[in-house]
Amino acid sequence: MSGGIVGLVLVAVGGALGGMARLAVGDLMAHWLGRGFPWGTLTVNVLGCLAIGALATALGWPIASSPAWSLLAVGGLGGFTTVSSFSLQTLTLWQEGRSGPAVVNGLATLVAGVAATALGWWLAGGGA
Amino acid sequence: MTGWRGYLAVGLGSGLGALARHLVGLGMLQALGSAFLWGTLAVNLVGSWLIAACAARVGHRVTGHAARWQPFLMAGFCGGFTTFSLFGLETLYLLETSRPGLALAYGVGSVPLWLAAAWWGRRVGRPGVGP
Numbered sequence: 001m002s003g004g005i006v007g008l009v010l011v012a013v014g015g016a017l018g019g020m021a022r023l024a025v026g027d028l029m030a031h032w033l034g035r036g037f038p039w040g041t042l043t044v045n046v047l048g049c050l051a052i053g054a055l056a057t058a059l060g061w062p063i064a065s066s067p068a069w070s071l072l073a074v075g076g077l078g079g080f081t082t083v084s085s086f087s088l089q090t091l092t093l094w095q096e097g098r099s100g101p102a103v104v105n106g107l108a109t110l111v112a113g114v115a116a117t118a119l120g121w122w123l124a125g126g127g128a
Numbered sequence: 129m130t131g132w133r134g135y136l137a138v139g140l141g142s143g144l145g146a147l148a149r150h151l152v153g154l155g156m157l158q159a160l161g162s163a164f165l166w167g168t169l170a171v172n173l174v175g176s177w178l179i180a181a182c183a184a185r186v187g188h189r190v191t192g193h194a195a196r197w198q199p200f201l202m203a204g205f206c207g208g209f210t211t212f213s214l215f216g217l218e219t220l221y222l223l224e225t226s227r228p229g230l231a232l233a234y235g236v237g238s239v240p241l242w243l244a245a246a247w248w249g250r251r252v253g254r255p256g257v258g259p
C-alpha cells in the first residue's frame with residue numbers, strides 16, 4: 001500500500017478512469033447485445049479479473065505494493081469491476097421471474113471471474 | 129449512449145467510491161491487522177445494499193432529485209466502491225496458498241451474501257417502507 005496523500009489520489013484517479021471505462025463497455029455491450037442480460041457487467045468483471053491476475057504477477061502482489069498498484073489495481077481495476085451492479089441486476093432478473101438467466105449470470109460471473117484471474121496470473125508468468 | 133455529463137458523474141462517483149473503499153481497507157488493517165478478505169467483503173455488501181436501496185428509491189422516475197443523482201450514486205459511487213477483480217484475486221490467492229476450503233467458502237459464499245444485501249436494500253429503499 002503506497003502511503004500518504006499520493007496513494008489516496010492515485011486510487012481516486014484510477015477509480016474515476018475505471019468507472020468511466022466500465023460505463024463505456026456497458027454502453028457498447030448493450031448496443032451490441034441488448035439490455036435483456038447484463039452483458040456489460042459480466043464483461044467488465046471478467047476482463048478486470050484477467051488484468052488484475054496479470055498485474056498481480058507483474059507487480060509482485062501481495063508482498064510488494066507500489067504507486068502503480070494503487071493507480072492500476074486498487075483504483076483502476078477496482079473501479080472498472082463492480083459487485084453492486086452485478087447484485088442489483090441478478091436480483092432484478094430473479095424478481096422478474098427470470099430465474100434461469102439470474103442463475104446463469106451468477107455462476108458465469110463467479111466461475112469465469114476466478115478462471116480469468118488465474119489465466120491472467122499464469123499468462124504473466126506467475127507460478128502455479 | 130451516455131453523454132459527457134453521464135461520464136463525468138460516473139467518473140466522479142467512481143473515484144470517490146474507490147477512495148472510500150481504500151479507506152475502509154486501511155481502517156480494517158488498523159482494526160484487525162489485515163484488510164484481507166474482510167475489507168472487500170464489507171464494501172461489496174454495503175455497496176450491494178446501497179445500489180438496491182437507491183434503485184428502489186428512484187423507481188421509474190426520470191426527473192427530479194433522485195433521478196439526477198442516480199448516475200453519480202449508482203454506477204458511480206457504488207460501482208467504484210465495490211470491486212469484483214480484487215475479490216477474484218483474493219479467491220485465487222487462497223487457492224494458490226493451499227487453502228481450498230477457505231477459497232471455496234469465500235468464493236461461493238460471497239455471492240448469496242451480496243444478493244441478500246441487495247434484496248434487503250431494495251426492501252428498505254422502497255418508498256413507504258421503513259427499515
